[in-house]
Amino acid sequence: MDDITYTKGIYTATATVQPLDGGKYRGVVVLARDAGDEPENTLYEVESTSSTPEEAFEEAKALAHRILGEIDL
Template sequence: MEDVTYTKGLYTATATVRPVEGGEYRGIVTLERDEGAELENTVYEVEATSATEEEALEEAKALAHRILGEIEF
């Protein structure tokens, strides 16, 4: 499954999925802040697991939108 990337100003949020125990999946969001020479990364996890990769990716995309929506310049 391909990652989904969103950008807002200096911030890029990448939504992805990783398998967890029990055959379920968890959505992950990596938030990058590009400050020229410095690149800061923060990783966020969706709290709940999902039965399918598609559901987990949808949860990760929703989390990415929430994170980017809270960023103020």
């Protein structure tokens, strides 16, 4: 499954899926802030686990939208 990237101003949120032990999956978002010399990265994880990678990916995409929606430019 390919990652998906969303951008808002100098922020880029990349949603992906992380496999876990026991056949579960977790959605993950890396938020990058490009403000000059060195980009700053912050990792966010979906709180719940999912039984399929597709479900975890949908959760990660929703989290990325929420994170970017809360950013004031």
